[in-house]
Amino acid sequence: MxxxxxxxxxxxxxxxxxxxxxxxxxxGPRRPVHEREQATHDAARRESIIVAGRRVVVYEWGAGERTVLVVHGWRGRAAQFAAVVRELRSEGYRVIGFDAPASGDSPGRRTHVGEFRAVIDALARREGGFHAIVTHSAGTLAVAAAVADAGITSRIVAIAPILRVGYLSExxxxxxxxxxxxxxxxxxxxxxxxxxxxxxxxxxxDLLGGALSPGLSVTIVHDRGDQMADIAESRRLAKQNPAQVALIETEGSGHSRVLESDAALDAVLEVVRREIPPTARVPRATRAQRVGRTRDAGARADLSPAR
Structure with a gap:
């Protein structure tokens, strides 16, 4: 064709x-939950929220005081982070993920990274920011935009990232x-x-087009054989921002399986454990602010982002 x-x-x-x-x-076709992800997917507490008129399924694991957000990429779903979720839960962290509109278990036929970003904004308002964000592929674009505007975290782990919105068109x-x-x-x-x-x-x-937010730390894990996201762009970002960006290169993991690689899991744990100066910390929502949220799959909340 x-x-x-x-x-x-x-x-x-x-x-x-x-x-x-x-x-x-x-x-295109929705990504299914793979067998190796099923137990973690089933163990999540779920709720449905409304963001900018779209229903979005949100997942939550663990009950720690520090919350990590995971953000999937194009045609992805939160279950892809199953290995990451298991590692973070074992370390005592609370993890939140979502299926973007028209992805995973969220309804719809089309979406765009602006809607990804709207969901991130809504959850960040509810949570008061995140201890860290772990993102994959094109999800990195939405995370970058949200962080640039609102400073919702000071640490990002970007796995097999796409760093320019124009790259998707190319x-x-x-x-x-x-x-x-x-x-x-x-x-x-x-x-x-x-x-x-x-x-x-x-x-x-576009992370390559300008300066990163002050105080932001980005750790990239990227496989040299990735056919979907060009590792040359990750190398370029690391070269442009040596004080803020660390690049870890892998071999043989490709674009998706790298999420389960030892390199990615080790990077996530290193980043979330790292101490940062108090002035760079993002305030977390108190337990009282989080109490009373509805957990069942049928619940709906109007978390539409302000225009």
Missing amino acids: STVIRSIDMLAPALAAGLTYPAYLGL QFARMAGLGGSAMRLQEAWFAGRLRRRGYVLDGRY
Whole structure:
């Protein structure tokens, strides 16, 4: 199919862009819960919340005083962090995750990283910030934007991260057989669609385009053979920000299994255990603030982000 689109693109980029635009918007099949993740997935306390009109399933494990948020990537789900959750629970941390709209067990057909970010914002308001955030792939974009605006944590572990929102369009164009003109048309159409809904995917969704938030520490775990996220961009971010970014490279774990690698689990534990100056700490919600939240799967809360 990409060969046909490539031929069309050479003659009529706008037609090629229009023909592939539905796929550009789509997510594809939902990722199932794998057998090795099932027990952790089933052990979670669950609730449903409403964020910007979308129903989102939220998961919670453990009961520690320090809370870690996990944020999945495109076509992902919270269960992918099963190994991370088990390690953090054993260390006494409380872990929160969610299935973004149209992902995992959350309903819908389409989503975008702006909606990921809206969920993060809503949970951060409820929790009063996070001890740390562990993110995967394109989830890193939403985390970066939320942290840049609200300073909801001072420590991030980014596993196989995508660091520029434009990278998603570039990757789709390569797979679909589109040239630069068609890609830019799709980006413009999509940006207009999001603006009408109150979202702007601006420079806050680009970690390579500017300075990181002061006091923010980022640990990256990235496999050299990752076919979905370019490790060269992680190397570039680490080179640009040597005082704030540490890069750990792995071999043989790929884009998704790296979440279960010893390197990733060790990095998460090192980061959450690390002491930071009191001035850099994010205030946590008190237990009284958290008490009384409904846990059952049918509960709904209006946590729509302020516009």
